Amino acid sequence: MSYNISSDLASLPIEMLVAKPLESAVKAQAIAAYTTIQFIQDVGLDEEGNLRTVEITFNRKRVDDNGEPRDEEVQMKVPLLTLVPIPYIRINKVNVDLSFKIRSITVDKTKKSLAVKGSAEGKWPSFSFSIEGSFSSKRSIKTTVDKSAEIDITVEALQDEMPEGMRTVLTMLTEAMLPPEEGGE
């Protein structure tokens, strides 16, 4: 029976090969979102959920009640979350390029041979002869099949906009960043 390329084609796991990269892209997106959540929790908050802050102390000139200029020490506790960019990486585009190649070479050889050997002898009126013959046929079918599959995935990711909820939280935290009274909280 000779080789049939269509059976190989039908057995290609196309469903799996198509679905897996797409599914992986969505999962990658979820992992990126989870990483952002972790970042907010680890960088922005301590174990108890208290805001991590950076304390900044500086002097500024103020005019006192007597109209004299004097240095005033100001301390600010700045929430870390308001200082660092929050990673909002999201997938913008994904290209999945699947290539399958099947190549088959079938060589069908038939070799036939015929051998005939004959002899005759006699003297009138008797006469005899003999013939010996052989016939052989050899057939060989050789099929070589090369199959290859390639997957090329291109992912384009970019920094997403800050969601409205985060923007609100940061605004709220920035407003709460008023300098405490002199000498501490």
Place this chain on the structure above:
Amino acid sequence: MPTVSTIEFDKFIASILDSIVKAEERLIQAYVDGLNQLFFEEEGDSLKPRTIKISYRRFIVSEEGDLTPIPEEVVVPLISLVPYRPLSIDDVEIRAGYNIAYVEKGDSTKIIGLPGKKMRRDESIDIDIVIRLKRDEEGVGYGAILNMLSNLSSGGGESE
């Protein structure tokens, strides 16, 4: 040995399209699973939004004119802090190239004088499937949940 194509291209292309439709279903399912795992947790038979609690101090000016720190606490749903965009199939391109070459040497009908025959068939098929995904808009329900949860974010705290 067939000398013409035995491939049923119509069925083959239909099977690719069928695979793509199924892949899109899995794409949506993976998105929903991610949404549930990231932003919700099970509580009995229902899902409760995951939140983070942020404790901070706000300063108010007291009647005496001093700045007084007031502990504040805000509970924010994670869904409002982190974008999680769906991806959907934008377009699909299927290219298939098929080649068949058949060469026969010799003649099998004669017996004497010819050693036999040789047939060679080269058949190849190249299939290229390109699937492009793009960032899609969140469903209307996502926006509704987001708005509802954002309104539920509790602010304010006890004053000292």
